Amino acid sequence: MAIQNMTFRRRGTAVAMALVFATILLLMAIGFVRQLRQAHPQNRLIDERVKVELLANSAIDKAILKFQLFQGDYYAAVAASKLGYHQPLQDFFINDTGLRYVNFGDASSSFSNHTIGVVIASVSLLTDWKWNTEALRIIANVTYTDSVGRNVDKDVVRIVKLDRRLNTPWGP
Amino acid sequence: MSLIELVLAVTILAVSFLPVIGVMGTTIKGTTRDELLVKAIHLGQTRMNVVMQFPYHGIVDLGGGGAGPTWTFGTGATQWQIATNTLVLRLGPVKDDDTLNSDPSYGAHSFRTELTVADEPLQFSVVQNYNAGQRAANPTVPANWGWSTLNNSPAARFSGVMQRYTLIVRWVDDENKNRFYSLVAFKVRYRE
Numbered sequence: 258m259a260i261q262n263m264t265f266r267r268r269g270t271a272v273a274m275a276l277v278f279a280t281i282l283l284l285m286a287i288g289f290v291r292q293l294r295q296a297h298p299q300n301r302l303i304d305e306r307v308k309v310e311l312l313a314n315s316a317i318d319k320a321i322l323k324f325q326l327f328q329g330d331y332y333a334a335v336a337a338s339k340l341g342y343h344q345p346l347q348d349f350f351i352n353d354t355g356l357r358y359v360n361f362g363d364a365s366s367s368f369s370n371h372t373i374g375v376v377i378a379s380v381s382l383l384t385d386w387k388w389n390t391e392a393l394r395i396i397a398n399v400t401y402t403d404s405v406g407r408n409v410d411k412d413v414v415r416i417v418k419l420d421r422r423l424n425t426p427w428g429p
Numbered sequence: 430m431s432l433i434e435l436v437l438a439v440t441i442l443a444v445s446f447l448p449v450i451g452v453m454g455t456t457i458k459g460t461t462r463d464e465l466l467v468k469a470i471h472l473g474q475t476r477m478n479v480v481m482q483f484p485y486h487g488i489v490d491l492g493g494g495g496a497g498p499t500w501t502f503g504t505g506a507t508q509w510q511i512a513t514n515t516l517v518l519r520l521g522p523v524k525d526d527d528t529l530n531s532d533p534s535y536g537a538h539s540f541r542t543e544l545t546v547a548d549e550p551l552q553f554s555v556v557q558n559y560n561a562g563q564r565a566a567n568p569t570v571p572a573n574w575g576w577s578t579l580n581n582s583p584a585a586r587f588s589g590v591m592q593r594y595t596l597i598v599r600w601v602d603d604e605n606k607n608r609f610y611s612l613v614a615f616k617v618r619y620r621e
Binding site (some may be wrong): 274276285286293312314344355363 | 556620
């Protein structure tokens, strides 16, 4: 009687164990898929970083060219700013929409088509009177929404050494 | 444990393996797709790095292609190449990355790199001009230096000083779908 009861109790054990294993396998599969989804954006991050830096450096290039073209006005704006009148200096780089990229989405791909925004955040004239050296520090601020929907804010900085001399116009 | 129970258990286990096998298949496809994308990104970055090292208008001068204002290179059936003493720019059909050709497991897929160079008009929206005479007359009152704003005026518009480089990498993936990856950069003509 005792043996019969034991046999009766063990009925369905294999099915139960199979169900447990099946559930574990399913959970592992789901976890693996989630892990894959998280690992995937790493490629996008590399892609976004390159595009962002290319565009930010393009904006910085334009700012440097503007400085070269209108350097007398820039130095006057700096002098005015030192006397407490900041508007010309503010307008020179920061408020110039020609130095911005708004919702720039030309660098697209089959995998992403997010847009990038670039503005010139600040331009500073760094002066070392002791060594009679000047430098221009340009900071471009980049904003975009990455592939997982996060807002990314990044600064790209370039410092160029200045050499004051008379310029000649462009050649042919 | 009856035979029916055993068969039922084995069936449940067998069925439970199906999604696992499906996930493995998807993973392999995803890995291949990502591998191709990474290769394309690296290829595009490598080419763009070379492109940006050429002097302003240097690629057009060396590569030819007419009067412009837009020039396209690397769209032909054969490889296109220009070289200087220190730089080599290779466009068109390539087999993965040129530096890894000795690897037998590398090179199963071919890519195509195309470059479009276009003159880009440059316009500053705000140019603050000051009057030197008024500044000399009011050296401590900068508001009276005769500031004038050349908003979108011809004096703030320039041509022939900026170019847009669009580099596109194209490939066909395992699902026979056309894929592309593009990079855009601008180069300005600094005054020497």
